[in-house]
Structure formats: structure tokens, C-alpha cells
Amino acid sequence: MTLAMSMRIRPAVVGDETLLADLNRFVQDLHLAHRPDHFRPTGSEELARWYRSLLERPTTRLWIAEEDGLPVGYLLALVHEVPENPFVRARRWCEIDQLAVDPNRRRRGIGRALLLNAVSTAKAEGISRVEAASWSFNDGAHAMFGRLGFVPKITRFELKSEG
Helix, strand or coil: CEEECCEEEEECCCCCHHHHHHHHHHHHHHHHHHCCCCCCCCCHHHHHHHHHHHHCCCCEEEEEEEECCEEEEEEEEEEEEECCCCCCCCEEEEEEEEEEECHHHCCCCHHHHHHHHHHHHHHHCCCCEEEECCCCCCHHHHHHHHHCCCCCCCCCCCCCCCC
């Protein structure tokens, strides 16, 4: 998908795992800053192995945004399917799991383009439900999701620990 002369979104492929690990630092740094009790520092090699394992799965959808040939962001989506059970109907959906854009390139439509690309791909694959999760501290992501028509679905609470 080409958005302008200088920006394009392409599917990530095996071989892009180191690039994805490098791009991940933008979102991982944010997570570490806000929730060091949950997130841990990680190294590029460990992340690269993890991304490679995802790229080898048929349920993974991963795209890289490039501007002037340089990687500036990525989106990781996972396709889930659950059968009906006594409580819920069977369903298949696309979950936006990770979205990261270089902080120096934000507010230029890159995240929006990645997200719209994921939604379009899901619809082309016959998946009508697209969901995204975001940590409560990530107001920027919440605002973008809202602008694109996403609405809150579930709220998860945690018992605040003492100390």
C-alpha cells in the first residue's frame, strides 16, 4: 500500500525480525517508563527471535511503514478464533497487538495508515471484527483509536498493590 511518494507500508517477512526489534524500542520504552512492575528490559537478539517466531505463524499479520526507504513504524496484528461455548458465540477477530511509530515521525499519519491497512486486510480476509488493546496510560493511542471509530469494549481493573 503506497500512501504518498515517500511513505509505503509493506508486509514484514522473515528477515525483518532485527528491524522489528529495533522499532519495538519506541513502544517498549514507553511501557517500561510507565509500568516497570510489569514490563522488563529486553535485548535486540531476544526480541528478534520472538518476532521471527511470530513471522513463521499463519495467524500473524505484521507490517512495516517506511518513509523515504527508512523503517519508521510497524503494526503487529494477530488473528484469533474461538469456538462457541456455553457463555459466548464462536468468533474470529483480528487483534491489534502492537503499534509503534518513531517519536520523531509521529503526528504525520503513519500510525493511522498502519491501522487502516490492518483493518482493510482483515476485511479482505473476511474478518469483520478488529480489536485493539492499549494500556490505560497511553492516551495518544486511545485518541487515535477513537478517531478511527474504535470504542471501548471492556475495562480491566487490577488491585493496586501496597508498596
